[in-house]
Amino acid sequence: MSLFNKEIETMPLDKLRSLQNKNLKDKVEQLYAKVPFYKQLFDSNGIAPKDIQTVHDLYKIPFTKKNALRDNYPFGLFTVPKNEVARLHCSSGTTGKPIVVGYTWHDLEIFSEVVARSLAAAGCKPSMLLQNAYGYGLFTGGLGLHYGAEKLGMTVLPISGGGTEKQLMLMRDFESDAICCTPSYALTLAEEIRKQGIDPSSIKLKYAILGAEPWTEGIRTDVEKGLRLSASNIYGLSEIMGPGVSSEDFEEKGTGSYIWEDHFYPEIVDKDTGEPLPYGSQGVLTFTTLTKEAMPLLRFWTNDITSLSYEKSNKRTHIKMAPIAGRADDMLIIRGVNLFHTQVEAILEFIPELSLNYQLIVSRTGTMDEVEVCAEVDRNLHEAIQKEQDVPLQNDRFQKALQLLKKKIKDDIGLSMKITLMMPESIPRSDGGKLNRIIDKRKG
Structure with a gap:
């Protein structure tokens, strides 16, 4: 059944809540006693540790945001002395001083446990060969x-x-069973296999475990078709643990990712007011770490936009999170309309003349913000039109696709955008890291 730890993963919800409540009370007391930041946070807001008895009391605590980690650089949020820290990591994508996270040996055991659960959920089994294409x-x-x-x-x-x-x-020579990488890099690998004319039967991959950036069902379809495997999402963030905070089950793809609730308690809150939202509502995801020793965090504001639901849980009792719609800090506000790049990607999925490799270029003329969508045309159709000695980008099929994309963006998102068709391979591909889909020229 793709379960690694059946007892925990199928624990009745009332027992899971009791476990969460016990661990939360312990963590609150520990943080109040050992971390000056949290003591000051509680005291200045008139909160005492005894006020937090269950996870339903978490709303009383202000959020921990990324600036708190920067302000307490490097070890100000640690609850253990440095000689008890087994490993240090720093988060990616920051400027200036990095975000530092620490792990005790116990933390590393938990880290391995939740990743093992996630890999098992994705279909992986003991003795399989995993090609790990994430950066070390x-x-x-x-x-x-x-x-x-x-x-x-x-x-x-x-x-x-x-x-x-x-x-x-090495994928061919070693007959790798599974690969983990970013979804954009999985697309790069699939495209390279096609470009080089590699016999698809020489690729023995069965599973791809993809994460570190938002992706859509269209990307999944292209990866699964190009690499002939089952692709599942894995989610995590350095501040909470790393990859393995949640994962899809390969037999329940598209219904969300299970959050390993015995270690990470999630909430969804309004991105503007911070008020908790009910299950099914879309908002900012926050996490409270229930078992982490070196650097526990209360109500960490992830900036990721998603929703939570128990309704789609099947094999496990743990809650599921929907695919990440975008990040609150990456959300574009264009002429009063909230825009995530994944909304454009979702429209591109239904226009076969265009590929899923695209970029949004945001600029400002006077006081007016403008968005240009640079979309690559489909390679196979482009090559066929070239053989007909036609000018590809001016071909009627591509021009109709351009107009359809423009119309659907206007109808579905509520914005008018300039559409620029691009030749195949003219937009940057992933080289293994995260792919930047937005170029915001307003930022100087």
């Missing part, structure tokens, strides 16, 4: 997947990110 180093992805895979009993190929030629060579 300060980023949590590479090492997180590595030790979780070993805990599951897999063989790990620690190839790290990039090096597409070597990735494909």
Whole structure:
């Protein structure tokens, strides 16, 4: 049934709540006693540890945001002395001083456990070979997947990110069963296989575990078709643990990712007011770590936009989170309309003349914000039109696709955008890291 820890993953919800409440009370007392930031936070807001008895009391506590981690750089939020810290990681994508996170040996055991659960949910089994194409180093992805895979009993190929030629060579020579990487890099691998004319039967991959950036069902379809496998989402963030905070089950794809609630308690809150929202409502995801020793966090504001629901849970009792719609800090506000790049991607899925490789370019003329969608045309159709000695980008099919995209963006999103058709491979591909879909020229 793709369960790694059946007892925990299927624990009755009332017992799971009791476990969460006990661990939460312990963490609140520990943080109040050992971390000056949290003591001041509680005292200045008139909160005492005894006021937090269950997870339903969490709303009383203000959010912990990323600036708190920066302000307490490097070790100000740690609850243990440095000699009890087994590993340090730093989060990616920041400027200036990085966000530092620490792990005790117990934390690393939990890290491996939740990643093992996630890999099992994705279909992986002991003795399979995992090609780990996440970056190793300060980023949590590479090492997180590595030790979780070993805990599951897999063989790990620690190839790290990039090096597409070597990735494909070893993938074939070693007959890798599974690969983990970003979804955009999985598309790069699939495209390279097609471009080089590699016999698809020489690729033995069965599963892809993809994360670190938002992706859509259209991306999943292209990856599964291009690599001939089952692709599942894995979610995490360095501040909470790393990859493995939640994961899809490969037999329940499209219904959301299970959050391992015995370790991470989630909430959805309004992005403007911070008020808790009911199940099914879309808002900002926050996490409270219930078992982490080195650097527990209360109500950490992830900036990720999603929703939570128990209704779609099937094999497990743990809650599910919907796919990430975008990030609150990456959300574009264009002429009063909230815009996530994944909304454009979702429209592109239904226009076969265009590929899913695109970028949004945001600019400002006077006081007016404008968005240009640069969309690549489909390679196969482009090549067919070239053979007809036609001018590809001016071909009637592509021009109709341009008008359809413009209309659907206006109808579905409520904005008028300039559409620019691009030649195949003219927009940057992922080299193994996260792919930037938005170029905001308003930021100077």
